[in-house]
Amino acid sequence: xxxxxxxxxxxxxxxxxxxxxxxxxxxxxxxxxxxxxxxxxxxxxxxxxxxxxxxxxxxxxxxxxxxxxxxxxxxxxxxxxxxxxxxxxxxxxxxxxxxxxxxxxxxxxxxxxxxxxxxxxxxxxxxxxxxxxxxxxxxxxxxxxxxxxxxxxxxxxxxxxxxxxxxxxxxxxxxxxxxxxxxxxxxxxxxxxxxxxxxxxxxxxxxxxxxxxxxxxxxxxxxxxxxxxxxxxxxxxxxxxxxxxxxxxxxxxxxxxxxxxxxxxxxxxxxxxxxxxxxxxxxxxxxxxxxxxxxxxxxxxxxxxxxxxxxxxxxxxxxxxxxxxxxxxxxxxxxxxxxxxxxxxxxxxxxxxxxxxxxxxxxxxxxxxxxxxxxxxxxxxxxxxxxxxxxxxxxxxxxxxxxxxxxxxxxxxxxxxxxxxxxxxxxxxxxxxxxxxxxxxxxxxxxxxxxxxxxxxxxxxxxxxxxxxxxxxxxxxxxxxxxxxxxxxxxxxxxxxxxxxxxxxxxxxxxxxxxxxxxxxxxxxxxxxxxxxxxxxxxxxxxxxxxxxxxxxxxxxxxxxxxxxxxxxxxxxxxxxxxx
DNA sequence: GCCGTTTTCGGCCCGACTGTTTTCAGTCG
Numbered sequence: 001x002x003x004x005x006x007x008x009x010x011x012x013x014x015x016x017x018x019x020x021x022x023x024x025x026x027x028x029x030x031x032x033x034x035x036x037x038x039x040x041x042x043x044x045x046x047x048x049x050x051x052x053x054x055x056x057x058x059x060x061x062x063x064x065x066x067x068x069x070x071x072x073x074x075x076x077x078x079x080x081x082x083x084x085x086x087x088x089x090x091x092x093x094x095x096x097x098x099x100x101x102x103x104x105x106x107x108x109x110x111x112x113x114x115x116x117x118x119x120x121x122x123x124x125x126x127x128x129x130x131x132x133x134x135x136x137x138x139x140x141x142x143x144x145x146x147x148x149x150x151x152x153x154x155x156x157x158x159x160x161x162x163x164x165x166x167x168x169x170x171x172x173x174x175x176x177x178x179x180x181x182x183x184x185x186x187x188x189x190x191x192x193x194x195x196x197x198x199x200x201x202x203x204x205x206x207x208x209x210x211x212x213x214x215x216x217x218x219x220x221x222x223x224x225x226x227x228x229x230x231x232x233x234x235x236x237x238x239x240x241x242x243x244x245x246x247x248x249x250x251x252x253x254x255x256x257x258x259x260x261x262x263x264x265x266x267x268x269x270x271x272x273x274x275x276x277x278x279x280x281x282x283x284x285x286x287x288x289x290x291x292x293x294x295x296x297x298x299x300x301x302x303x304x305x306x307x308x309x310x311x312x313x314x315x316x317x318x319x320x321x322x323x324x325x326x327x328x329x330x331x332x333x334x335x336x337x338x339x340x341x342x343x344x345x346x347x348x349x350x351x352x353x354x355x356x357x358x359x360x361x362x363x364x365x366x367x368x369x370x371x372x373x374x375x376x377x378x379x380x381x382x383x384x385x386x387x388x389x390x391x392x393x394x395x396x397x398x399x400x401x402x403x404x405x406x407x408x409x410x411x412x413x414x415x416x417x418x419x420x421x422x423x424x425x426x427x428x429x430x431x432x433x434x435x436x437x438x439x440x441x442x443x444x445x446x447x448x449x450x451x452x453x454x455x456x457x458x459x460x461x462x463x464x465x466x467x468x469x470x471x472x473x474x475x476x477x478x479x480x481x482x483x484x485x486x487x488x489x490x491x492x493x494x495x496x497x498x499x500x501x502x503x504x505x506x507x508x509x510x511x512x513x514x515x516x517x518x519x520x521x522x523x524x525x526x527x528x529x530x531x532x533x534x535x536x537x538x539x540x541x542x543x544x545x546x547x548x549x550x551x552x553x554x555x556x557x558x559x560x561x562x563x564x565x566x567x568x569x570x571x572x573x574x575x576x577x578x579x580x
Numbered sequence: 581g582c583c584g585t586t587t588t589c590g591g592c593c594c595g596a597c598t599g600t601t602t603t604c605a606g607t608c609g
């Protein structure tokens with residue numbers, strides 16, 4: 001069983017226990033464990049073998065022994081007994097908006113409802129309105145919730161889809177009267193790779209007006225909920241958005257609250273309690289009455305004795321302890337990126353010429369650009385034969401002369417790691433290139449040993465500088481190859497090969513958990529956008545978001561380095577005495 | 581079920597919104 005499968009079991013247990021009416025803190029404990037395991041960034045199997053399960057936060061004696069049973073037998077007796085007690089179909093019912101564990105349990109015990117279909121039927125037949133606290137409007141709401149659940153299928157959408165929509169909403173709100181300031185909040189501001197909904201935080205005097213105007217925007221399909229300080233809507237394209245409006249003098253605490261994560265906020269509120277204060281989105285409440293207002297986030301953190309914590313770190317994954325010790329990591333930023341190591345042109349499957357790509361990179365202030373078109377076996381992407389690769393080198397030279405010294409063009413390739421593990425160009429061809437990125441695009445579903453061996457082979461080839469999108473995962477829709485990521489990281493650390501954080505929002509590979517593990521181990525990384533057109537350069541910020549969420553400092557990212565340091569690294573095997 | 585510069589037992593955040601109620605429970609983030 002892999003991490004995700006184990007996490008799913010604990011999430012299921014949490015749902016079932018909740019319906020059963022088990023005490024909430026037990027339920028929370030299972031959820032916490034599921035979340036930690038899901039974000040572990042290293043294989044649970046490895047920790048299990050080393051008898052280190054208890055080092056995972058939120059994993060104590062009971063959960064550790066359940067993990068042990070799962071990894072040994074692939075099953076969990078506790079979960080099976082629970083599933084016999086509480087119908088697992090109710091888990092779907094829980095996903096309906098407005099239905100929580102209490103109602104789900106009532107539906108089941110009073111009406112025998114055990115599936116989403118049962119619930120729909122009962123609501124249509126008007127059987128729910130007799131229950132305590134429920135009337136005809138509740139039935140309507142539940143039917144709408146079921147419809148919406150089916151339409152949305154998956155709850156979260158990729159950040160690449162949500163962010164542009166969010167920015168356009170933000171621009172609309174900025175134009176509204178009495179608005180001082182608008183910021184993205186929630187998981188978008190934290191740069192999570194998927195987001196549940198778009199959260200926007202507004203500082204304005206006239207909250208009622210902002211809420212009214214927002215609810216009336218043409219993009220809004222329907223209003224899900226509306227109050228004095230917030231409004232929640234579903235947009236025409238199915239995305240959901242939530243807007244909070246607070247007066248400017250409370251903006252800091254409100255932004256902090258709306259940014260989350262929930263787990264981070266819980267920790268902060270505990271810290272506030274230790275200081276005899278109560279923290280909410282409105283600010284701090286003092287015990288005898290009286291308030292402390294915070295117009296900036298810095299002020300919120302300062303009152304808790306902490307430096308400001310970057311939103312990307314706010315997940316309760318050690319950032320609060322690090323802040324208390326004054327040891328928050330220095331994080332790589334978009335401005336740190338000096339060059340791009342992964343760009344395609346019309347020579348393979350890019351949409352623009354080398355010169356167009358170069359000029360676009362220059363206009364963004366980049367100092368170097370590697371042209372890395374696909375290699376010969378990747379026919380679908382018009383991969384370059386050795387002959388075309390040679391001719392391309394001449395064009396790169398020509399373009400370099402035309403554009404001048406402002407941008408250094410480097411000759412590269414994205415060489416295919418073939419299914420048998422061999423690289424798609426012979427070593428003497430690779431040796432003549434400045435930067436070699438080796439990637440897998442085919443046979444990603446090979447057995448773990450095989451696909452890991454392919455990557456290890458590429459890393460050990462002294463001509464290879466970067467491993468491109470190492471696991472082959474796609475944010476929406478494709479699982480990563482089953483690579484032994486620990487082994488890959490160890491080997492990359494050993495050889496000085498950089499692992500790519502592919503910044504394209506469809507990929508984001510390495511993901512944040514693997515990026516964090518890589519940074520912990522001191523592996524070199526490269527934040528590359530894999531550009532196929534000039535506009536793709538704009539997407540680099542998504543890769544930076546992943547890196548920051550992975551606590552990656554700028555020094556480990558090779559394309560933050562100036563060109564002379566980069567070149568010294570590229571020459572690392574060519575110095576005599578090394579690796580002979 | 582987890583966890584400990586208050587504790588190995590007794591805690592474990594805080595408020596808005598909804599729908600149904602005359603004061604609140606449930607849900608959500």
